[in-house]
Amino acid sequence: MAPQLQYQVRFDVNDSVVAESIRRNVQEPALTRLLDILARHRAVAKSQFDAFSEYVAAAEERGIEGYPLYEWTKATIQNPTKKEKYLKSFTLYVEDQEVYAKEIADSLESDLQPLATSGLITRISKYDTNPENNPQPPQRGTDQG
Numbered sequence: 001m002a003p004q005l006q007y008q009v010r011f012d013v014n015d016s017v018v019a020e021s022i023r024r025n026v027q028e029p030a031l032t033r034l035l036d037i038l039a040r041h042r043a044v045a046k047s048q049f050d051a052f053s054e055y056v057a058a059a060e061e062r063g064i065e066g067y068p069l070y071e072w073t074k075a076t077i078q079n080p081t082k083k084e085k086y087l088k089s090f091t092l093y094v095e096d097q098e099v100y101a102k103e104i105a106d107s108l109e110s111d112l113q114p115l116a117t118s119g120l121i122t123r124i125s126k127y128d129t130n131p132e133n134n135p136q137p138p139q140r141g142t143d144q145g
Contacts, residue, residue, distance in 0.1 A: 004101075005102065005128045005129050005130055006099035006100060006101065006128065006129045007099060007100060007101070007102050007104070007105035007106075007126055007127065007128050007129070008091060008092070008098060008099050008100070008105065008126070008127045008128075009091075009092045009105050009108045009109050009112070009124065009125070009126050010048075010089065010090060010091050010092065010124070010125045010126075010127070011045075011089075011090055011092070011112060011115075011116075011121045011122075011123060011124045011125070012088055012089045012090070012121065012122045012123040013088050013090075013120065013121060013122060014088065014122045015088075016084070016087070016088065018030065018031070018120070019047065019087050019088040019090075020087075022034070022045050022047070022090060023047050023050065023087070030120070031120075033114075033115060033120075034112075034115055034120060034121075037108075037111045037112060037115075038092070040111070041092075041094055041104070041107070041108050041111070042094060042095050043092045043093060043094045043095075043108060044092070044093050045090040045091070045092055045093075046090060046091050046092075046093060047086065047087055047088075047089065047090055047091075048086040048087075048089040048090070048091060049077060049083060049086035049087045049089075051091060052073045052076060052077050052086060053077055055067065055069070055070075055073050056070065056073055056074050056077060059073075092108060094108070099129055102128075105126050106126075109124055109126050112124050
């Protein structure tokens, strides 16, 4: 029997100030609906930039040999254009889990949809854990991201 797929929801914003407020968990009126949705789902938003930075820091602390995406990730966070992009892109962790059941992801995605319609969120994406459905890590020495 194939293992049950897990899912992850991500969203992007286009405003740097909004992104910084989300990253810092600032309680602003413009973010009330978003923060209420996240609280209801026991979810937190982590910027992709912060996640990448944590990966690089862990690799440097523990030894980069065990971190196959170290070089690509470090180059990504050091590139100003990519840094700007990933500061505005967020992954949702539910109950501290990076991936979760489809029902949870579907509900979260559905609840976030009105924020995309209103313009606070510019894009919502849902990914599953099937490698065939997801981009594969870049080959060593390539510059993707």
